[in-house]
Amino acid sequence: MSSITIGIVQAGFDDLPAENAGKAIDIVRKNYKEAHIVVLPEYSMLNPLKIGDPRLVYSYSETPLTSRYLTEMAKLAGELGVFILVHFIEKTDTPPLTMSTSIIVTDRGEAIPVYSKMHLFDAYGFRESSFFKPGDAPGKIISIKGVKIGFTICYDLRFPELYRITALMGSEIIIVQAGWVKGPHKEEILDKLASIRAHENTVYIVLADQTGDMFVGRSGVFNPWGYRELDLGWREAYAEYTIDTSLISEVREKLPVLQQSKNKWEIRRLMQ
Template identity: 30%
Template sequence: MSARPQPPQRPAVRVTVAQLEVGQDRHANLLAARDALRTAARARADLVVLPEYACAFDPRGVGVELAEPLDGPFVSALREDAAAHGLAVVAGTTVPGGEPGADGQPRAHNVVVAVDAGGQVAGVYRKVHLYDAFGHRESQRLAPGPLDAPPLVLDVAGLRFGVLTCYDLRFPESARRLVDAGADVLVVPAAWASGDLKAMHWRTLAVARAIENTAAVVAVGQAGRGVVGRSLVVGPDGVVGLELDDVPQVRTVDLDADELRSVRERNPSLAHRRYAVVPRG
């Protein structure tokens, strides 16, 4: 039996980081997202990453009132533009349909949608770790995703991008599960809440996830009220190659596939593991 053909791997894969400011005005948010895709296309990017809650956001909490289905205007527009520009998209949004909470009130799902360069939905990740910390109670408005759902890993130009979101960054087993599924790059759309030490936590955790997994990390935060922004791209050796401040920006970087292979050859820590990641149930 012949080996399964692999997609051609480029010397570098171009990724656009879209650090957007998102509010409750869906139309304005969609215009900003589409403009980011146009910017990515002009830069000849292979992938554009939008933040968590890119469809609509309220720093006081997001639930069913800001949710829309996957066939709604936001994801439909991303699919249309991805196909038109020939680039993949990873974006956070909120969809209805979560199990009601303990109080019987309806809840939504916080999701990350991956769209391939042909405009097809390649996968959907429903956030597992809800942000019930630092005075927030995300679980009052959102239902957690299933623990046993297959990891979301998207192939782009010969690199594999594993998807997690925001609070998941604090759980190293989530990142390791994606690497076990073949991820070379960890993509983290976020609306990282501001507060004491929070920007430092965000940066430190992104760097740690890169070093311990010998994987690049593309951590894309929201800008604006109640969130830190500060998107960053970290190499598999832990070196920060791009770091933004707290205002809206769209920037494009190249990820070097040869560098990833070289780092993993010099530091084969993934091969030295003695424990596996399994759901707690």
């Protein structure tokens, strides 16, 4: 079996990419110990919901090949010898819409897009579709230290089919980058959804959420039994957590839901 140490950044981020990059770099550089991958939350490059104007968001967006934001993250990744999962506001050729994209920055400076958000947050009075084009496919499965990792973003948590697909594609850990907006019972809902997605798919869920005046925080780790193993609370924080995948095998032996899934043949067809 394999193990992997994941660093989770929980913080509040503002409007400008340069300022947000500086804050993320400062947090990680001061607190990093031995993580193999560090996860930043959703909207950690810039926050469209705070900015409010899709045209202004588009003007701040970047392309991966020429991004100053990714260049700064690549310097940090190389300095520490770590992978960094960033949330990137990606410029498109259909202004003012951008893409909400998860990108892994490797310790060699490569920027690897792994997922673009499929389910946009058009709820509770917000309309992410005013800012973003939706992604059209589940994320890539990436192996780090022999552990297979899948990727989702925030509102995706409300769509169990994406997590089942990602688990059947081989994920042992599914990372959720979130900007979970505050509201009545929203903390409890986030906790329950992450717990259920972990248990019903017998995977670890690693949640990196923003905090501050707009978001609930409560980042952490949920094991395949659905129990929360790490809770970062409500304040800005950084934590590293080591996951041993032997528990996944143990849970899947006792609870073989992925083997019993009636739609796994369709998932395999999609993967061909």
